[in-house]
Amino acid sequence: xxxxxxxxxxxxxxxxxxxxxxxxxxxxxxxxxxxxxxxxxxxxxxxxxxxxxxxxxxxxxxxxxxxxxxxxxxxxxxxxxxxxxxxxxxxxxxxxxxxxxxxxxxxxxxxxxxxxxxxxxxxxxxxxxxxxxxxxxxxxxxxxxxxxxxxxxxxxxxxxxxxxxxxxxxxxxxxxxxxxxxxxxxxxxxxxxxxxxxxxxxxxxxxxxxxxxxxxxxxxxxxxxxxxxxxxxxxxxxxxxxxxxxxxxxxxxxxx
Amino acid sequence: xxxxxxxxxxxxxxxxxxxxxxxxxxxxxxxxxxxxxxxxxxxxxxxxxxxxxxxxxxxxxxxxxxxxxxxxxxxxxxxxxxxxxxxxxxxxxxxxxxxxxxxxxxxxxxxxxxxxxxxxxxxxxxxxxxxxxxxxxxxxxxxxxxxxxxxxxxxxxxxxxxxxxxxxxxxxxxxxxxxxxxxxxxxxxxxxxxxxxxxxxxxxxxxxxxxxxxxxxxxxxxxxxxxxxxxxxxxxxxxxxxxxxxxxxxxxxxxxxxxxxxxxxxxxxxxxxxxxxxxxxxxxxxxxxxxxxxxxxxxxxxxxxxxxxxxxxxxxxxxxxxxxxxxxxxxxxxxxxxxxxxxxxxxxxxxxxxxxxxxxxxxxxxxxxxxxxxxxxxxxxxxxxxxxxxxxxxxxxxxxxxxxxxxxxxxxxxxxxxxxxxxxxxxxxxxxxxxxxxxxxxxxxxxxxxxxxxxxxxxxxxxxxxxxxxxxxxxxxxxxxxxxxxxxxxxxx
Numbered sequence: 001x002x003x004x005x006x007x008x009x010x011x012x013x014x015x016x017x018x019x020x021x022x023x024x025x026x027x028x029x030x031x032x033x034x035x036x037x038x039x040x041x042x043x044x045x046x047x048x049x050x051x052x053x054x055x056x057x058x059x060x061x062x063x064x065x066x067x068x069x070x071x072x073x074x075x076x077x078x079x080x081x082x083x084x085x086x087x088x089x090x091x092x093x094x095x096x097x098x099x100x101x102x103x104x105x106x107x108x109x110x111x112x113x114x115x116x117x118x119x120x121x122x123x124x125x126x127x128x129x130x131x132x133x134x135x136x137x138x139x140x141x142x143x144x145x146x147x148x149x150x151x152x153x154x155x156x157x158x159x160x161x162x163x164x165x166x167x168x169x170x171x172x173x174x175x176x177x178x179x180x181x182x183x184x185x186x187x188x189x190x191x192x193x194x195x196x197x198x199x200x201x202x203x204x205x206x207x208x209x210x211x212x213x214x215x216x217x218x219x220x221x222x223x224x225x226x227x228x229x230x231x232x233x234x235x236x237x238x239x240x241x242x243x244x245x246x247x248x249x250x251x252x253x254x255x256x
Numbered sequence: 257x258x259x260x261x262x263x264x265x266x267x268x269x270x271x272x273x274x275x276x277x278x279x280x281x282x283x284x285x286x287x288x289x290x291x292x293x294x295x296x297x298x299x300x301x302x303x304x305x306x307x308x309x310x311x312x313x314x315x316x317x318x319x320x321x322x323x324x325x326x327x328x329x330x331x332x333x334x335x336x337x338x339x340x341x342x343x344x345x346x347x348x349x350x351x352x353x354x355x356x357x358x359x360x361x362x363x364x365x366x367x368x369x370x371x372x373x374x375x376x377x378x379x380x381x382x383x384x385x386x387x388x389x390x391x392x393x394x395x396x397x398x399x400x401x402x403x404x405x406x407x408x409x410x411x412x413x414x415x416x417x418x419x420x421x422x423x424x425x426x427x428x429x430x431x432x433x434x435x436x437x438x439x440x441x442x443x444x445x446x447x448x449x450x451x452x453x454x455x456x457x458x459x460x461x462x463x464x465x466x467x468x469x470x471x472x473x474x475x476x477x478x479x480x481x482x483x484x485x486x487x488x489x490x491x492x493x494x495x496x497x498x499x500x501x502x503x504x505x506x507x508x509x510x511x512x513x514x515x516x517x518x519x520x521x522x523x524x525x526x527x528x529x530x531x532x533x534x535x536x537x538x539x540x541x542x543x544x545x546x547x548x549x550x551x552x553x554x555x556x557x558x559x560x561x562x563x564x565x566x567x568x569x570x571x572x573x574x575x576x577x578x579x580x581x582x583x584x585x586x587x588x589x590x591x592x593x594x595x596x597x598x599x600x601x602x603x604x605x606x607x608x609x610x611x612x613x614x615x616x617x618x619x620x621x622x623x624x625x626x627x628x629x630x631x632x633x634x635x636x637x638x639x640x641x642x643x644x645x646x647x648x649x650x651x652x653x654x655x656x657x658x659x660x661x662x663x664x665x666x667x668x669x670x671x672x673x674x675x676x677x678x679x680x681x682x683x684x685x686x687x688x689x690x691x692x693x694x695x696x697x698x699x700x701x702x703x704x705x706x707x708x709x710x711x712x713x714x715x716x717x718x719x720x721x722x723x724x725x726x727x728x729x730x731x732x733x734x735x736x737x738x739x740x741x742x743x744x745x746x747x748x749x
Contacts, residue, residue, distance in 0.1 A: 082503075082693075082694075082697075085503055085504070085505060085697065086503070086504075088504070224498065225501075230635070230636070230637050230687070230690070231637060234681075234683035235683075237682065237683040237686040237687070238681075238682045238683050238686075240686075241499060241682050241685070241686055242455060242456065242682070244498055244499040245499075246498060246499065246500065246501045246502070247501055247686055247690075248501045248503065248690060248693065249501075249686070249687065249690040250690075250694070251635055251636065251690065251691060251694045252635065252694075253635060253664065253691070253694040253695070253698060254694070254697070254698050
């Protein structure tokens with residue numbers, strides 16, 4: 001039996017029994033304890049089960065999974081805090097998926113009459129209990145095990161919406177190739193968002209500069225503002241200023 | 257008239273690219289051709305060079321109708337183009353590249369090598385370029401290869417050279433060599449069309465400017481008749497405000513008011529107030545009194561009459577120590593006596609405003625001073641390996657940041673910026689604007705004195721205009737314009 005086949009068997013057994021011990025599994029599948037333990041390690045990494053002493057328990061979808069999280073760096077918090085200053089009472093804003101947009105969400109809970117549209121379930125969840133802010137989700141298909149929504153359903157809903165400020169997190173910013181994202185599906189949704197909004201604001205950590213990702217979103221001059229941190233390369237500061245794009249850099253001087 | 261392009265139309269697969277262009281050029285004129293990507297600049301030039309056909313229109317060059325169908329034809333008419341990518345042969349020498357296909361021959365039709373190098377050197381020297389004519393082209397940096405390409409073009413005695421974004425990838429030094437080269441070409445009476453998106457370069461070298469948008473020339477004018485704001489508006493429909501990283505933050509209560517401040521014969525009845533988180537711009541021509549006002553506020557010059565009121569109580573500012581202890585900071589111009597101790601270290605310059613913070617048992621704690629300075633250097637991105645470096649050796653942008661650091665260290669809550677961006681490069685300017693943003697976010701109020709009216713319009717909430725020692729006008733952010741400010745600054749109304 002192939003390893004992949006064996007692991008599939010283990011999954012089936014666990015789904016039926018909810019929990020099982022190593023000895024039973026090794027007997028059922030006619031392989032050694034060591035092999036079983038190795039398989040359980042792999043499946044634990046996949047998030048399918050949790051290992052216990054001598055066995056494993058199924059991670060049930062309904063059970064406490066813990067909140068899905070973005071890795072929010074100090075830099076992302078700094079940038080998010082600065083970008084959130086741009087959100088004003090009465091705005092209709094869009095927040096794209098990404099750690100900086102999540103930070104923006106955390107900082108706008110007190111803004112009155114605010115409407116937030118997002119295609120990221122985590123960001124919607126972050127604001128779900130906030131009285132001041134009305135949250136709408138684009139709808140759509142969940143993209144590859146993420147919390148991001150893409151596809152025709154998202155397009156259809158966005159088509160009827162007016163946005164005045166869109167905050168868009170990108171994975172690459174390059175003088176020649178513009179803003180780039182990891183996937184075609186996400187880029188397609190965000191392209192529509194840029195079209196729909198009065199003002200588009202790119203947010204990214206400094207390490208996204210001089211970097212290419214997979215799919216082009218638009219040229220560097222295709223948006224109005226860029227918010228990043230003090231570490232942005234100098235030639236980009238120059239480029240943006242000379243091309244009339246407002247470039248904001250967060251320094252994080254508040255903790256001095 | 258050297259060049260007349262009349263009523264030029266061009267479509268690519270049903271997409272109109274040029275919609276009836278009229279483009280005229282005088283002999284020896286240097287014309288900037290600007291516009292956003294896709295405006296049609298390159299297509300227009302390609303038609304002129306015979307690299308692309310036109311659907312409709314007429315071209316006259318030197319008085320004769322022309323319709324070049326390939327590049328060589330255009331070249332023989334006296335039109336050359338320096339393309340974005342180098343079109344020389346890397347394996348040949350500089351001189352061979354310059355004289356390629358028109359090498360001087362002796363009576364046996366053999367190339368006169370000696371003469372090639374002498375001639376090439378003559379050309380290079382006449383442009384003040386220190387490039388060895390025998391060097392292999394591939395061994396030269398890109399910028400020098402581009403210079404060689406231009407020299408080659410000029411050696412053909414053209415009447416018109418077209419340059420497409422020639423300075424991309426140049427350092428500031430290379431760019432300045434390049435501008436000198438262009439000025440030299442200008443003196444030879446050769447006309448130039450200069451395609452660029454860098455507005456700052458235009459001021460350096462061009463006589464006139466044509467702005468393209470969506471396949472049309474929306475404006476052609478002498479450079480002196482057009483200001484940067486109109487230029488940007490015409491290019492993209494954006495106003496100049498949007499170029500500066502202005503951050504709108506809620507403005508708080510009044511923190512400072514200046515009542516009837518006067519210095520005999522210099523300043524007369526200056527009145528203004530400043531609120532928490534506000535950026536107040538002050539401008540005026542040289543001699544308007546704006547610099548003196550900043551020094552007076554900081555106690556460097558005694559006032560004869562009037563009062564400075566801080567947080568509702570009259571402040572007795574007799575000298576700069578008073579000003580500092582009342583929470584004022586003065587970001588002085590770089591060469592000002594109040595700015596920096598140039599022969600001292602970064603660390604000493606930063607800690608000087610707040611020695612208590614780095615003192616232990618009445619002794620200066622050098623280690624603490626070092627660490628605090630290191631932290632400011634990191635926060636403000638000051639590019640120096642160590643806080644022990646002497647300030648003298650730093651760039652003017654970094655020196656400015658050290659002046660900022662010392663007032664951050666002091667935790668001043670009113671900062672007077674006196675010409676903060678003068679003499680620093682664009683990147684350092686952006687840094688200063690963004691540090692100002694961070695300051696107002698943390699509740700600091702800012703008096704921003706500058707001769708750069710554009711940056712004041714871009715960054716300030718209010719702007720005061722001074723003329724002959726008096727405040728002559730106050731503009732709110734949304735009312736300020738370059739023309740309006742200039743009118744008042746020059747004593748008109």
